[in-house]
Amino acid sequence: MRIEHVYPIVESDDFARRFQMRAGGLMWLLGAGASASSGIPTAGEMLWEFKQALYVSQRKVSPKSVEDLTNPAVRSLIQNYISSSGTFPVEGAPDEYAAIFEAAWPSEADRRTYIESRTRGAKPSYGHLALATLLMAEHSKIIWTTNFDDLVDDACAKVFGTTSALTTAGLQAPELARETISGQRWPAQIKLHGDFRFRRLKNTPEELRHQDAQLRHVLIEACQTSGMVVAGYSGRDESVMSTLTEAVKQGSSFPGGLFWLHRGDYPPLPAVISLLTRAAESGIDGGLVTIENFDETTRDLVRLLKGIDTTTLDAVAGERRRWTATPAPAGKKGWPVIRLNALPISVLPSTCRRIVCNIEGHAAVRTAVAAAEVDVLCTRTRAGVLAFGADTDLRAAFEPFGITDFALHPIEPQRLRNETGERGLLRDALSRALAREGGLTIDHRRTTDLLAPSDPKSSEWEELRSIVGKLSGVVEKFPELIWREGVGLRIDWADERPWLLVEPRIVFSGLSDENRFAATDFARERTVKRYNGPLNALVGFWAARLAKGGVPQRALGVSAGVEAVFQLSDATAFSRRIGP
Known part of the structure; x- marks a missing residue:
């Protein structure tokens, strides 16, 4: 029997208000997605580039035939080839990224060259500068990251006006991370190794493996006193995910909550679902927060917080590309240059109907509607089941699950x-x-x-x-x-x-x-x-x-x-x- 994980969904505006109240007690964990608007590819995007390189070189085909990696048909073609080889982890497995990166470029020097080429020349985005602004106002104190780039360092240098304000610790100096946190030397950035940068942890010297274990223990300790916001991180690193899971097991973890910011059409990875489910079962506040992107989310957070100097942010926002509404065209010279496809x-x-009952998950809602053979429209949210339809039909579908509230939802x-x-x-x-x-x-x-x-x-x-x-x-x-x-x-x-x-x-x-x-x-x-x-x-x-x-x-x-x-x-x- 298949067991479905159930984890809370937090609406983005709800998350912003919670952050407003708890900002000082929330750490950040940043992944590659937080640097996407700076031009740095995410781990998922790089993984498809690795697969593409293997496909083109081994099949000896024109790169143009699989050039568009956003095309589902192209991805399916490449993935079918990768899967048919029988030599790689299944798609979505925690070690898939490392295995295929090593297969594409067996030399550690070549892998390092690839990463450096993909991060070279990147500049902090609005989101990085907003985060640095939060750090300066002491609304945030600690940033954990698995990223290769120095965008947080550059953003802090610009906002603080100095390169000495941010303390950065990493795998080479886990004791510095512990001393920084215990001595409250804020702001602090701690770089986690993850399972893979240029080499796997299992291939690193024993001393580095020991230091990695120390650094992860520091993370577990920090989770006992602070909540966490995860942004731009897919959850592919088994060592990081196991560390967060261990923190949940410790009890009394994440007192400020655990919020996982997620964007895109696809559901989070199973490791993320498992973590959030375990956290909810342990009574930890938070859940999955669906967002547009890192920049827009940090903009919304800054808007709600008082006493923040947004001088640098305002200047950056003024440089950002944006569109504004224009008046309706009038006269012979007033016709639009571009007609848009928006009505x-x-x-x-x-309003819609809100039904509170003991039903869990979208799949269960769909099953209940099908079983009742009624024509209604429903979705499952944190507030309950939201729906349109005849009241008799909705009651027929959800009465078996013990309705405790049947009201209107604005x-x-x-x-x-x-x-x-x-x-x-x-x-x-x-x-x-x-x-x-x-x-x-x-x-x-x-x-x-x-x-x-x-x-x-x-x-x-x-x-x-x-x-x-x-x-x-x-x-x-x-x-x-x-x-x-x-x-x-x-x-x-x-x-x-x-x-x-x-x-x-x-x-x-x-x-x-x-x-x-x-x-x-x-x-x-x-x-x-x-x-x-x-x-x-x-x-x-x-x-x-x-x-x-x-x-x-x-x-x-x-x-x-x-x-x-x-x-x-x-x-x-x-x-x-x-x-x-």
Whole structure:
């Protein structure tokens, strides 16, 4: 029997308020993701580069054939090759990074050269400077990191105006780390070895292995008196994760809480889930916090804290690229330079149903709804089950789990800035509303829903057919792979309001590992010549089709319960030059 781990989910705004109250009692643990906006690749990104190098060199193929490592089909092709060799750890295993790095470059000198080339020239991001600002104001005191770069050092030098303010200790001097913490010589940065930089711990001299054990013991001791915020760290290092797990086992650990900041569409690694589950079972406050990125998160934290000198931050923020809303075009010279694919959501639900009961996890919620055979929309959050639907249907689904509260839950627009459970529920409801009377089918993805005509041959799609031609068919040599002209939808937040992003897409059914690469090639060939004119016509068609003239659109059509009602504008966002 499979046992599902259950760990708390903390909304990003909730985390910011908790940090405001506990900042001085929270340490930071930084991974490579915290340096991503400085141009340094994450561990996961470097791992794919290692795999790509092995694939190209061993298969003797053109690098261009697997150049786009963001393409799922390319990744699948490379991973199938790596897995078929039978010589590497399974994908996602704790030692996968080290094993494949060593296979790609067996020489430690070559691995060191690679790392130095990927970190050279990087400058502190807004997030690093914000963290240094927190250190200067004594809202944070200790930073632990597995990173190779010196971005925290550089940020502190800029904010403090000196290179002597930050005490840095590492594997070579674990006693300095202990003395710094016991003597409260703040701020302090302690660099952990992890399992792999240029060589594995098992391959280091005995003296260094002993010093690593000392450093990890210092970390365990620090966790007895302080909470921790983990940012940009995937949890791949077995030695670090085992150290944090040991700290949880010690009892009375992380008095300020354990908060794991997580971004991206994929769930955290099993080691992270296990740690957070164990921490929750031990009564430790915190959980997984879904964020946009490190920079935006630290910006939100600084905003809530008083008595901070933000002079350096304000200067950096002024240099950051950003967009602002522009007035509607007027006159012959007022047309936008760029038409954007974002539709304003003029009306969205202000409340949903909140159900508190003894049900755990998204999978259990889906199972309960399926078992009750009811048509409702639900998601599981820290506040409880949030839902739209008829009250009788919702009670039928969740009464078996002992409902203790059945109330309304306010949906605050500001909380939709991040990819939260509420935003996911609204996207599901909006897609349902648009498909319900629009002759569309829905294919739900983690952050995007794919909609396509349910009957592509219907005359109601004649306008779309005039723009792109044929609307559906079968991919050659793959009779099970059916394509349809469609659109991808997701909710985003900009200019302090929600938007529906509309992306014309080719939607496939019958996808598998064997035909995924062919599907990608087909979609690329079909859309590669859609330049400004055709693309403008496509965006215009979908904007008008989905907005329906701004009439209210209902997701479920219920009256006795909580309905999700939306209104869209078909006037897409735009950008233009300021001035003549």
